[in-house]
Amino acid sequence: MALLQVRDFPTTLYSLLAQKAESENRSITQQTIYMLSKDLTQDSQKYLAKSNRKKALNTLSSLNLKLPEQAPSPAELIRADREDSER
Numbered sequence: 001m002a003l004l005q006v007r008d009f010p011t012t013l014y015s016l017l018a019q020k021a022e023s024e025n026r027s028i029t030q031q032t033i034y035m036l037s038k039d040l041t042q043d044s045q046k047y048l049a050k051s052n053r054k055k056a057l058n059t060l061s062s063l064n065l066k067l068p069e070q071a072p073s074p075a076e077l078i079r080a081d082r083e084d085s086e087r
Contacts, residue, residue, distance in 0.1 A: 017031060
């Protein structure tokens with residue numbers, strides 16, 4: 001198992017970490033691992049989502065789709081949909 005040592009860790013942060021660990025019935029080590037794991041996992045998920053969006057946009061732009069010169073506005077599309085549903 002890897003060992004992590006942090007030098008010059010601010011006393012106020014350490015106190016907050018200790019309080020959080022105690023309130024959640026964890027050791028300081030367990031709390032540190034939990035908080036880092038949670039934060040890093042969320043960050044990696046955000047990065048993957050952003051990366052996937054970029055790939056999708058690149059794929060769409062490489063398709064060279066021909067769009068109508070005058071595409072209907074969103075308001076026109078909603079209006080047409082409402083009219084169709086009323087019939």
